[in-house]
Amino acid sequence: MSMRVRTHPILGELPAEETVQITVDGKSVKAIKGEMILASLLAEGIIVNRYTYKRNEPRGLFCGIGQCTDCMMVVNGKPNVRTCITPVEDGMVIETQHGFASGRK
Ligand code: FES
Secondary structure, eight states: OOOOOOEETTTEEOOOOOEEEEEETTEEEEEETTSBHHHHHHHTTOOOOEEOTTTOOEEOOSSSSSSSOTTEEEETTEEEEETTSSBOOTTOEEEOEETTSSSOO
């Protein structure tokens, strides 16, 4: 079930947008072309983007402007991608990041 706001009391109806397909932790998810990855995930109710290295604590949206790194995920095999400032593209494979996700100990 999508949590996307389709009807806003002031802005009105969400205009029809081109959708793309992405994969998040093996699950197929529909996203709006050009929106930030994090927005697509939030619309699907996905709020954990990574787990910390030391304490394995969950992290998700915090600043939303690319400054805090709490939204980092592995995107198309590349770790440490800040999903709040990275536009979604068709066919992207996105995975929850655990620790540094780069083999660094
Ligand atoms: S939420 Fe802070 S960098 Fe993305």
